[in-house]
Amino acid sequence: MRSAIWFRNDLRVFDNPALSHCCANSEEVIAIYIISPTQWENHHDAKVKISLWIRSLLSLQKELEKLNIPLLILESNKYQNISSDLYGLLKEKNCKNLYFNNEYPVNELKRDRSIYKEFKEKDIGVFTFHDQVIHPPGTLKTKAGGNFSVYSPFKRKWFEQLTEEQLKLYDVPKPKATININGASLSSFEKDFSTSLDGLWAVGEENIQDQVKEFLSKKGMAYKDDRNFPSIDGCSKISPYLNSGVISPKWCLLEAKKYNNNLLDEGDRGIVHWVSEILWREFYRHIIYNFPKVSMNQPFLSYTDNLKWSDNKEHLERWKAGRTGIPIVDAGIREMINTGWMHNRLRMIVAMFLSKNLLIDWREGEKFFMENLIDGDIASNNGGWQWSASTGTDAAPYFRIMNPETQSIKFDAKGKYIKKWIPELADCPIDEIHMPTEPLKYNYYEPIVDLKESRKQAIDAFGELRKD
Numbered sequence: 001m002r003s004a005i006w007f008r009n010d011l012r013v014f015d016n017p018a019l020s021h022c023c024a025n026s027e028e029v030i031a032i033y034i035i036s037p038t039q040w041e042n043h044h045d046a047k048v049k050i051s052l053w054i055r056s057l058l059s060l061q062k063e064l065e066k067l068n069i070p071l072l073i074l075e076s077n078k079y080q081n082i083s084s085d086l087y088g089l090l091k092e093k094n095c096k097n098l099y100f101n102n103e104y105p106v107n108e109l110k111r112d113r114s115i116y117k118e119f120k121e122k123d124i125g126v127f128t129f130h131d132q133v134i135h136p137p138g139t140l141k142t143k144a145g146g147n148f149s150v151y152s153p154f155k156r157k158w159f160e161q162l163t164e165e166q167l168k169l170y171d172v173p174k175p176k177a178t179i180n181i182n183g184a185s186l187s188s189f190e191k192d193f194s195t196s197l198d199g200l201w202a203v204g205e206e207n208i209q210d211q212v213k214e215f216l217s218k219k220g221m222a223y224k225d226d227r228n229f230p231s232i233d234g235c236s237k238i239s240p241y242l243n244s245g246v247i248s249p250k251w252c253l254l255e256a257k258k259y260n261n262n263l264l265d266e267g268d269r270g271i272v273h274w275v276s277e278i279l280w281r282e283f284y285r286h287i288i289y290n291f292p293k294v295s296m297n298q299p300f301l302s303y304t305d306n307l308k309w310s311d312n313k314e315h316l317e318r319w320k321a322g323r324t325g326i327p328i329v330d331a332g333i334r335e336m337i338n339t340g341w342m343h344n345r346l347r348m349i350v351a352m353f354l355s356k357n358l359l360i361d362w363r364e365g366e367k368f369f370m371e372n373l374i375d376g377d378i379a380s381n382n383g384g385w386q387w388s389a390s391t392g393t394d395a396a397p398y399f400r401i402m403n404p405e406t407q408s409i410k411f412d413a414k415g416k417y418i419k420k421w422i423p424e425l426a427d428c429p430i431d432e433i434h435m436p437t438e439p440l441k442y443n444y445y446e447p448i449v450d451l452k453e454s455r456k457q458a459i460d461a462f463g464e465l466r467k468d
């Protein structure tokens with residue numbers, strides 16, 4: 001019997017439940033990846049991210065060849081056509097079953113639910129699995145039976161309900177019978193989407209596994225302290241690979257245990273903290289599943305939609321260009337534009353600056369991040385933005401606004417990070433680097449807002465909101 005595995009955000013052969021089950025239950029297997037440029041556009045996916053995914057697909061294709069599994073590409077431009085296009089391909093290739101790992105944003109859920117129903121009513125078995133999370137969304141409940149919207153109790157429940165079984169890894173499957181179907185050529189996609197930043201981002205399952213091991217062995221223990229300082233190379237930079245599924249979160253957690261006496265929630269404070277960040281990622285996946293409105297462009301706290309956001313286009317454009325005149329903010333944006341990635345501390349600083357000091361709708365920032373980040377991820381990006389804008393789950397209280405200058409003094413005391421990304425300020429003395437008194441002297445910019453005044457305006461605007 002022949003079956004198909006549909007790869008989505010799980011571009012790996014190791015610890016891939018859908019692939020393992022598909023191979024265990026079928027003599028012959030084909031792999032499918034759906035390329036949908038309109039979907040990329042609708043999601044505002046960054047070119048550097050698409051390029052990484054295509055390069056990762058090429059690497060996956062080579063791994064699959066060793067298993068005698070050809071990788072086919074289905075180009076389906078309209079979201080609504082995916083189901084019929086996929087069905088057509090499965091019939092053409094004589095596949096009896098379809099296997100895939102779940103996705104949780106609202107449109108993906110809708111698509112998968114209708115595929116599940118339609119294909120079963122026809123003549124194709126559909127088998128789905130959870131690989132992006134350890135606890136499937138919907139299975140962790142508060143005492144009152146509701147869904148968690150606060151991280152700490154979510155995390156407690158996550159550990160309480162964890163079983164050994166849930167942390168079992170799936171080995172790379174054994175090779176299948178050979179079939180007479182050629183794999184697709186990805187070279188034109190690779191060419192069309194290549195970017196000047198590609199060289200910064202390695203691909204390949206083993207390479208990325210090595211990156212995680214190297215991080216855990218050399219930087220894991222110092223992570224809790226170092227992770228806040230953007231000029232220190234103190235975090236793992238694995239977000240692009242968790243999101244494309246080149247590595248699984250489960251494998252990451254098990255690796256972390258190896259460096260922490262087989263423990264996850266106690267022991268070394270650095271490793272324990274890293275584990276808790278992986279769980280933040282899982283938390284936001286539960287959030288978009290349990291509260292679908294957040295992936296429909298709506299705030300978790302509905303009343304915050306009454307806020308009168310500023311439509312100052314010049315402010316928005318200067319924020320996007322890294323020309324606000326606030327060095328730490330501009331450095332963060334420029335890091336993203338020049339690498340596809342931004343340090344977490346900076347993501348919080350620039351997001352708060354946009355949504356509070358500039359009082360610009362967080363959705364503008366959310367979109368701009370997606371357009372530029374190599375790790376752009378609907379759940380984590382939305383969670384981070386709504387946290388920063390005080391519109392989301394477990395969000396920062398609206399009156400606790402990070403002051404970018406104070407953050408800069410605290411987390412980039414020597415201005416190393418600022419100088420790296422703002423060459424204009426290379427000669428600016430250290431006691432001025434966080435807020436130069438004569439910025440034009442360096443060909444830099446005057447601040448677009450007064451930090452104290454704009455902070456007060458934001459607090460007033462949020463304070464006036466009615467919660468009913």
Ligand SMILES: Cc1cc2nc3c(=O)[nH]c(=O)nc-3n(C[C@H](O)[C@H](O)[C@H](O)COP(=O)(O)OP(=O)(O)OC[C@H]3O[C@@H](n4cnc5c(N)ncnc54)[C@H](O)[C@@H]3O)c2cc1C
Nearest residue numbers: 235236237238239277278281344347376377380381384385
């Ligand atoms: C406004 C804003 C937007 C964000 N947008 C994204 C996004 O689009 N994609 C994305 O993957 N992360 C996003 N994050 C979360 C976080 O900034 C990145 O995951 C992290 O910087 C990635 O770097 P790292 O792999 O070195 O993380 P590490 O510090 O090494 O952490 C390990 C992993 O834990 C997860 N993680 C860490 N911090 C968070 C967090 N705050 N929320 C959710 N998961 C986390 C990531 O998967 C990360 O790879 C955003 C945060 C904010 C404040």
